[in-house]
Amino acid sequence: MIQRKVDLALIQRALKRSRVVALLGPRQCGKTTLARQIVPYDSLNYFDLEDPRSLARLSEPDLALRPLKGLVVIDEIQRRPDLFPLLRVLADRKPLPARFLILGSAAPDLLKQSSESLAGRMETVPLEGLRLADVGVRAQMKHWLRGGFPLSYTARTEADSFVWRRQFLQTFLERDMPQLGVQIPAVALNRFWSMVAHYHGQTWNGAELARALAVSEPTVRRYLDLMTNVFMVRQLQPWYENLGKRQVKSPKVYVRDSGLLHTLLGVRNQRELEGHPKVGASWEGYAVEEVIKAWAPEEAYYWATHNDAELDLLLFKNGRRIGMEFKRMDAPVLTRSMRIATADLKLDALRVIYPGGKSYPLAENVEAVPLASIVDEGPR
DSSP, X not given: OOOOHHHHHHHHHHHHHOSEEEEXXXXXXXXXXXXXXXXXXXXXXXXXXXXXXXXXXXXXXXHHHTTOOEEEEEESGGGOTTHHHHHHHHHTOSSOOEEEEEEEOOXXXXXXXXXXXXXXXXXXXXXXXXXXXXXXXXGHHHHHHHOSOHHHHTOSSHHHHHHHHHHHHHHIIIIIHHHTTOOSOHHHHHHHHHHHHHTTTEEOOHXXXXXXXXXXXXXXXXXXXXXXXXXXXXXXXXXXXXOSSOBOOSOEEEESOHHHHHHHTTOOSHHHHHTSTTHHHHHHHHHHHHHHHHHOOSEEEEEEBTTSOEEEEEEEETTEEEEEEEOOSSSOOOOHHHHHHHHHTTOSEEEEEESSSOXXXXXXXXXXXXXXXXXXXXXX
């Protein structure tokens, strides 16, 4: 089994700080596996709401949960939103006999219910798939192609991995989304998701997608927000600086898992990926996700002006402004856009991330850095 030391440490630190910790992410991303490393599945403190035995035990939830001590895990919490008011009561006890780790999909209704019932008591830990740091930098190409879902990454062959991801997409749209209360037809969401894959790494243009899908612009906006809330799409918001320049004010959109992106694009193997017109955008999105995971910034944006100056990623971390540019090339060089971004945004440092193996300076406070070096450092 691949050890997920970084995510496990994040969960354990959150459990020391907070009375209730919500581990949220899409199905099959490894939430249950991590939780079972902390509390065994056969423990009385573990409730899986897809298991009839756990559901039977929770037929009288107060009687089942109140006597427990230590850490209590409730998996698939979105199936029982009625538990949130009780969790608030149990989390307010003094002295506190038990803490709660709740697992679920990032459904909008779930987040709304938990934020209202557990305000000030709950810490959220988002979980995606395997990090590059989990699998090792030598597996970077395989990780990029297959993505981070454990069963996709560990599949025996590239073909097996592709089939798993294709089945995951179908199941997610036809079963998981309706279970989360989404009433949009699976066919419509699949068309939208496929369109987003072709716009991956570009500025959001709702009007263009609405025309292509023959729906209204508010409808495609609703689709986008929905896919964002279930961790399938990232909306990277623009940063506005008080400059005398016209700045871009629409988000950039990315399919968060590179393996799912490649499946939506019909890319089956490394050879097809290398020859695909979206290969550069795919690598950029992959690197954006890995950098955000590794650096764990307080805030993340992109920046662009209508005069073609742009910064792929602007991170705010520990009071510093760090710029990130992503270049899929052998030896990146300093560009005019990088100089403008460094000066206009008053960056403390600019790092140009590329797939190579050696760091080297490009200018004062500007350095070309391999992606492997960034993710190896872990959360800061």
